[in-house]
Amino acid sequence: MLAEEVLVHNLKASISAKQEMIAKVNQVSVFGASVREVVNRYKNGGRIYIAGNGGSAADAQHLAAEFVSKLARDRSPLPAEALTVDSSVLTAIGNDYGYDKVFSRQIQGKMTSRDIFLGITTSGNSSNILLALDACREIGVPSIVFTGYEGGKAKEMADYCIVASGETTAAIQEVHIVLAHSLCECVEREIFKIQD
Numbered sequence: 001m002l003a004e005e006v007l008v009h010n011l012k013a014s015i016s017a018k019q020e021m022i023a024k025v026n027q028v029s030v031f032g033a034s035v036r037e038v039v040n041r042y043k044n045g046g047r048i049y050i051a052g053n054g055g056s057a058a059d060a061q062h063l064a065a066e067f068v069s070k071l072a073r074d075r076s077p078l079p080a081e082a083l084t085v086d087s088s089v090l091t092a093i094g095n096d097y098g099y100d101k102v103f104s105r106q107i108q109g110k111m112t113s114r115d116i117f118l119g120i121t122t123s124g125n126s127s128n129i130l131l132a133l134d135a136c137r138e139i140g141v142p143s144i145v146f147t148g149y150e151g152g153k154a155k156e157m158a159d160y161c162i163v164a165s166g167e168t169t170a171a172i173q174e175v176h177i178v179l180a181h182s183l184c185e186c187v188e189r190e191i192f193k194i195q196d
Contacts, residue, residue, distance in 0.1 A: 046114035124152020148172030
């Protein structure tokens with residue numbers, strides 16, 4: 001397949017995944033409920049903590065940056081942290097307790113009942129995200145998960161699970177970016193009363 005054909009094929013797959021997502025009315029509704037939960041947490045002095053592995057780790061950092069800096073409009077910063085950026089914490093926990101606990105231990109040490117957690121896992125079965133969801137439940141913190149395929153084990157563990165459409169990891173992660181940007185935009189609009 002030529003490079004041009006690969007690009008066209010992938011663009012069509014991305015468009016198809018997004019059109020499928022529009023048709024998932026129940027998932028769009030879960031997204032709306034998760035936005036309202038994040039807004040409520042911010043209004044009550046909380047913050048969002050975000051985690052993922054690999055490309056999803058980059059997405060976690062990307063979204064945290066959008067909250068703290070801005071998405072598209074100048075406004076005050078919103079507190080957000082990606083649990084993937086402190087190499088000393090990650091390697092200490094990984095070495096002392098195992099990689100599966102790199103997020104759950106941070107949740108136990110950093111989060112309060114005012115906060116909210118967002119896990120990003122394409123498969124829905126990343127063990128460190130599942131343990132993070134357990135930790136959230138233990139300390140009474142609500143959780144959101146962006147996942148794909150059938151939702152994996154995370155689907156039953158998160159308070160709000162949004163299963164992105166897509167036949168491939170790449171297409172699912174492209175929907176995750178739309179979800180992340182939309183989450184930030186909705187929160188900005190509500191917190192800062194931004195009008196079009």
